[in-house]
Amino acid sequence: MNKTLNNKAWWLVLPVILSVAFSAIMPLMTVVNYSVQDILGPDQAVFVGMEWFKSVMRDQDLHSALWRQLWFSLAVLTIEIPLGIGVALTMPAQGWRASLSLVLVALPLLIPWNVVGTIWQIFGRGDIGLMGKLINDAGISYNYTGDSVDAWLTVLLMDVWHWTPLVVLLCYAGLRAIPDAYYQAAKIDGASRLAVFRFIQLPKMRNVLMIAVLLRFMDSFMIYTEPFVLTGGGPGNATTFLSQYLTQKAVGQFDLGPAAAFSLIYFLIILLFSFVLYTWMQRVGTGDKS
């Protein structure tokens, strides 16, 4: 769209900036402050510069947790985005069936995250859980507390169950925003169902898909409660993702300094990946400017 240059638009965004910056700036300053100091005790802090950052970056366990996290987020995106689009395409556009589908699809999103983990804890148990028992009865040996792969898959499945509805709702709303005339024109042009998806629906879902991808990437990269409650990070550290690793270190071993440095690095990693994703999707979406 041809946007007009108008610096008065700043007035329209000012309320948003104030309400967000108000909450964000201070903690940020605090964290930056801590990250470059060694807090030996109250009122006893020594400036250590980049010390913490260096030691955090050298931490081998951190590297493992980071890799685990990257694979996890990749798996999440690869499954949830296409699945979400697919489900949104099959949901009815209007009538009582649409309302019913909307409510049913949205239910997993509404459960507090610790309850999600708790439910799946029982659900996945081979002896007392519906899913666990079904899988074991089918002859597949499944034990998410003992086996690393099983634990990974269970956490992944739990996330897919929990968060795919977010993608579905965004895509569904995006699809509903496409005016009828496009479908009508496609009919007259003799377009196939696949062509309608490829040339009308997918392009017009560009905006919501970008939001869905970024949201799911960021939230999965920061995931904490659900896997923590389900597996506690285990077996071993098989499902210890980055957020949990950070908490372990901050609470367990380090003090505020390294934890703050870690937080900043964590933030910068997400920022970097998000920015790359965002720019890449913008380019793919709009193509070369002629």
Add this chain to the structure above:
Amino acid sequence: MARIELAGLAHSYKSNLSQPSDYALRPMEMTWQDGGAYALLGPSGCGKTTLLNIISGLITPSQGKVLFDGRDVTHLPPEQRNIAQVFQFPVIYDTMTVGENLAFPLKNRGWKQADIDKRVAQIAEILELSGELKHRASGLTPDAKQKISLGRGLVRPDVAAVLFDEPLTVIDPHLKWLLRRKLKEIHHELKLSLIYVTHDQIEALTFADQVVVMTDGEVVQVGSAQSLFETPEHTFVGYFIGNPGMNLLPCEWRADGVQIAGVSTALTAPTGLAGGEGKLTLGIRPEYVQCKPSQEAGSLPARVISARNMGTHWLVESQLGEHRIAAKQRDLHPVHSGDTVWLSLPAARTLYYVNDKRVA
């Protein structure tokens, strides 16, 4: 090419029909000549878009038949009817270039690439889009995009009719004229039937040979701009066409002539009018009402409410009893509001309506 006939056509969105108002389109018969340019004119909600969509095949009518050159197409989908439709806002495929947009319908029909390129070049030439073929369609201005929309319809050689649903809605006013002219060019060159839906009477009257006026799901008149102006068959046509619309005055028919608001006019009611049955309404266009300073035989005294000089003419609004009468004339004697003027209603231009339909 297509002669389009509508036989006993009616449409309702409701399943059980009990009264006329349940119909979105009341039963009608109509024939649209091959190669004609028609306008469907009416206010919002009158059913013109519904009618258009039935002709194009996007809606299947609940009653009646649609025939193209005698062939029953009522249940055929749009792609099998050889029509093209242009919508209120440009409908283009964002991810494709202009050329690819135009080629799309032909690709779907399995044409060979060489033939497609030739045809696309041809149509682009007519629409003056030749220079843009390699550009992304999404970057163009709305009027260019509407041309692409139109082009996708024209690119199929067997297209017989092009249907337009208020296509100039989002176009800049100064570009509307250019697009309209282009449409007329295309009409002459390609000899297609054109059906154009609009709520703007100027658009309808300048574009079409025949105008179909609709209100409330009903076709009230089909005719040329002139016949709609001079002989409106329905009070709605009288009111809707013209600026301002026709004066519609309730009147009484007496043995000694027609009376309006108790005042006798020089008009004698036409023979054959059985008085007393239904509302007798007198219709006369402001262009024909003569506003004079002194009384003449049969003229009516009225009190001036306003008199405005509109540049090319004077517009006088006056009051007779409880009725307002508008008069439009080139020259006017000096009047001020509150003055009395004498209105003359020429018999030749006076029409009579009973229950909104013209009887004389």
Add this chain to the structure above:
Amino acid sequence: MTRSGFSRFFLVVFLIGSLLPIYWMLNMSLKTNEEITGVMTMWPAHLTFDNYKVIFTDESWYSGYINSMIYVAMNMVMAVLLALPAAYAFSRYTFLGDKHLFFWLLTNRMTPPAVFLLPFFQLYSTVGLMDTHIAVALAHLLFNVPLAVWILEGFMSGIPKEIDETAYIDGYTFPKFFVKIFLPLIKSGIGVTAFFCFMFSWVELLLARTLTSVEAKPIAATMTRTVSAAGMDWGVLAAAGVLTIVPGALVIWFVRHYIAKGFAMGRV
């Protein structure tokens, strides 16, 4: 199978899969802890409403519900109202720093909320807003406003600027155009935005618990109390889970017409 038959089948399979754990949660909520941890049963062998009784009789549960609903509603309204003009600005205008500002908004969602706990605690104590609904509502703006702006901007950008211009030519003032023409066109965007703001605020535990103690204590916080000395109170937790779904389901029910099909672009 026809194409639409396949679609329906796929949707039904997905919904069944999606509802299984929810059904399981309902199942657990009606069992005793012994039964939950003892054997796998599809339906309670000894049906009990005790878990729900615990919740309904404990006063803090009930008030927790109300408190959550209050600050979540506040947050939802504030977030959407703040976001609408900003999203419009991002969608229609370019201005100094606009692209950076837009991306910066999203960066506020890139830190685990844990980072904000202490600073928020200090901030709200200082201004004397501790343990109030408005405090939590304001704190949640941090992650909901950027989300709202991003989603709304996406939908607004789908409406061509020509619609705005046509309206002005037709004589609409900006407020009238915005409310009567523009907002109905992005109905589905507003619907999902409202729902997501509700959802993310409703399930947020950490900040809500940190900023409240008694007066405005939300239900999510009281739920973590279920890890008692005797161990995990599975049944009560499950019952609480069931109950927390209800308000959200109502919200999406109310905005369903906004999200689902309901408009035709352009005038008749």
